[in-house]
Amino acid sequence: MYPPQSKHTINLLLILALLVIFCPLAIDIYLPAFPTIAKQFQVGEKQVQQTVAIFMLTVGLGQLIAGPLADKFGRKPVALVGVSLYGIASLGAYFAPNFNTMLVARAVQGFGACATFVVAFAIVRDRFGSERSGQMITYLNGIVCFIPALAPILGAWLTVQFGWRMNFLFLAGFAFLGLIVTLLMFKETRPADSVYDGHILDLRRFIPIITTPIFLFNSLICMVAMSAILVFVTLAPGWLITELGGSVADFTFWFTINAVLSILASFTMPVFIKKNATKALKCGLLILIGSGFLMILLSNLKTPLALMTPMFIAAFGFALTLGSAAGGALSIFPKQAGTASALIGLMQMSGASLLVFLTQYLNLSTPQLISVHFLLLLPFCYLLFKNKY
Numbered sequence: 001m002y003p004p005q006s007k008h009t010i011n012l013l014l015i016l017a018l019l020v021i022f023c024p025l026a027i028d029i030y031l032p033a034f035p036t037i038a039k040q041f042q043v044g045e046k047q048v049q050q051t052v053a054i055f056m057l058t059v060g061l062g063q064l065i066a067g068p069l070a071d072k073f074g075r076k077p078v079a080l081v082g083v084s085l086y087g088i089a090s091l092g093a094y095f096a097p098n099f100n101t102m103l104v105a106r107a108v109q110g111f112g113a114c115a116t117f118v119v120a121f122a123i124v125r126d127r128f129g130s131e132r133s134g135q136m137i138t139y140l141n142g143i144v145c146f147i148p149a150l151a152p153i154l155g156a157w158l159t160v161q162f163g164w165r166m167n168f169l170f171l172a173g174f175a176f177l178g179l180i181v182t183l184l185m186f187k188e189t190r191p192a193d194s195v196y197d198g199h200i201l202d203l204r205r206f207i208p209i210i211t212t213p214i215f216l217f218n219s220l221i222c223m224v225a226m227s228a229i230l231v232f233v234t235l236a237p238g239w240l241i242t243e244l245g246g247s248v249a250d251f252t253f254w255f256t257i258n259a260v261l262s263i264l265a266s267f268t269m270p271v272f273i274k275k276n277a278t279k280a281l282k283c284g285l286l287i288l289i290g291s292g293f294l295m296i297l298l299s300n301l302k303t304p305l306a307l308m309t310p311m312f313i314a315a316f317g318f319a320l321t322l323g324s325a326a327g328g329a330l331s332i333f334p335k336q337a338g339t340a341s342a343l344i345g346l347m348q349m350s351g352a353s354l355l356v357f358l359t360q361y362l363n364l365s366t367p368q369l370i371s372v373h374f375l376l377l378l379p380f381c382y383l384l385f386k387n388k389y
Contacts, residue, residue, distance in 0.1 A: 012127060015186045018178050019079060019120035020140045021147060022086055023059060023113040023349070026171055027052060028151035028233055032251075033164035040164065041099040051106045052234070053353060058110030059117065060350025064206070066115040067122070067342025074190045075119045075126070079182050082115025087175030094168040109171075114345065116178075121341035125330045126189035136270075136327075150259045152237060153252050209333060209340050218329035219347050221281075221380050225288065225321050227352035228373035232311060234356070239366040240304055254308050261312050265319035277324045278384075284320025285381040291317060292374025299367040307367055314374070321377075 030037070034048045041048075070078045089112060092105035124136045158166045209215055240246045240254060273280040291314040298306035326344055333340040359372055 011185045011187075012123070012189075015182060016120050016123060016136070016140060018181060019116040019123075022083070022116045022175070022178065024147035025151050025174065026055060026086070026090075026109055026113055028147065029155040029171065030159075030164065030167040031152045031234070031237055032156035033159040033167060036159060036164045037102075041102070043099050047099065049234075051102060053357070054103055055106045055110040055113070056349050056353040058107045059114045060346040060348075060353070062111040062114035063118045063342035063345040063349075065342075066118045067339040067345075070115075070119055070122050070341075071190070071339055074188050075123055076182070076186055076188045078115050079119045079186065080179065082112045082119070083175050083179045083182060084112070085109070086112030086116070087172050087179065088112075090168045090172035090175060094165050094172060112175075114349075117349075118341045118345050121326070121330065121344065123189050125333075125341070150255070152233075153255060153259075156252065206339065206343055209343055212332065214332060215329045215340070215343075217380070217383070218325040219344050221285070221325040221377065222322060222329070222344055223347040223351040223355065224373065224376045224380070225318060225325070226348045227355040227376075228288070228314070228370060229318065230352050231356045231359070231373050232370050235366045235369065236307065236311075239307060243366070244302060244304060246304065250304065254304050258308065258311055258315065261315040262318070265316040269316060269319035270323060272320065273323050273327070277327060280320045281324035281328070282381070282384055284317045284322075284324060285377055285384065287317030288314055288321060288374050288377055289381060292371040292377075295367050295371035295374065299365060299371065307370075310371075310374075 038044060038048045066078055066082065086109055089105045089109035092108065093102055096102040096105055120140060124140065128136050154170075155167050158170060210219075236255075237251055240251050269280070269284075272283070291310040294313070295307075295310040298309065329344055330340050355373070355376075359369060362369065362372065364372065
């Protein structure tokens with residue numbers, strides 16, 4: 001392992017931060033442009049939301065292929081192909097003449113993003129081992145958490161100043177930058193004894209991993225926690241602006257505070273994870289569940305503060321929970337880090353998206369629905385405190 005302050009480590013951290021940004025950035029940057037896109041293509045806003053759903057579907061499913069490929073051919077080639085696909089698809093969305101073309105572009109973009117996501121978490125396991133993986137994953141998940149808070153702010157500005165298509169041109173430019181940085185600065189991290197057996201499309205390789213109780217337990221926690229983030233970032237803008245009658249400036253104000261707290265949590269909570277990952281996970285779950293109960297108590301108050309106060313508290317819970325759980329899930333598969341990371345990614349993206357889709361049929365208000373996702377963590381908290389895992 002490289003020394004903590006070495007140039008190699010700094011470069012690696014830059015690469016990791018860059019790779020994990022691709023996915024959340026593509027989900028959230030164009031959310032403020034939904035009404036404009038719907039008007040442009042003469043479709044409803046619910047149809048525009050399908051561009052998020054199809055993106056997350058391909059991000060999740062694509063990791064089942066990208067993970068084994070990363071174990072077979074290495075992290076760098078898979079990352080380069082993923083970034084290239086992402087950039088090409090972004091240009092496709094920018095030039096899209098109709099809504100169907102937009103859907104296809106977003107599907108391809110998801111396949112590109114899945115490669116960068118799975119490679120980032122595999123690199124963490126390669127370089128930092130089981131002991132420090134939880135810390136590093138907390139930093140990365142912190143980025144995943146605060147990008148949804150910052151990206152819509154950038155997207156709103158780009159849409160107002162240059163039109164909705166500029167969001168996708170920005171993503172194409174970001175992909176080009178990512179390609180150059182990855183090509184020049186990233187050195188392969190795949191272990192020499194990395195395990196790869198069978199055909200790429202042979203899904204049986206995932207069975208020994210997914211059926212391992214510790215992995216399943218921790219990855220399910222990641223899925224439910226991510227579903228709470230997803231339901232918040234997709235529904236909160238509409239709640240703050242449409243339901244509460246706020247302005248874009250109001251939306252920007254509240255999301256900026258949330259982003260600052262998420263960043264603060266991401267860079268302070270790893271200290272606690274390093275000391276004791278299990279205690280950190282317990283604490284994180286209690287914070288998230290407590291945020292859920294607080295959200296219920298405040299749900300009848302239709303004010304921005306009533307919605308955002310529980311989310312401000314939850315920022316610290318997300319940092320503790322996602323880092324500890326993902327680190328615990330990956331810790332037992334050092335020789336199959338790419339494949340294991342793919343399964344976590346599938347559950348965090350496609351699994352969380354499916355969970356959000358199913359709970360929307362409950363016809364609850366936005367605060368109530370967010371609280372439901374927080375409270376789904378109760379069984380995991382119970383099992384953890386009973387020392388079942």
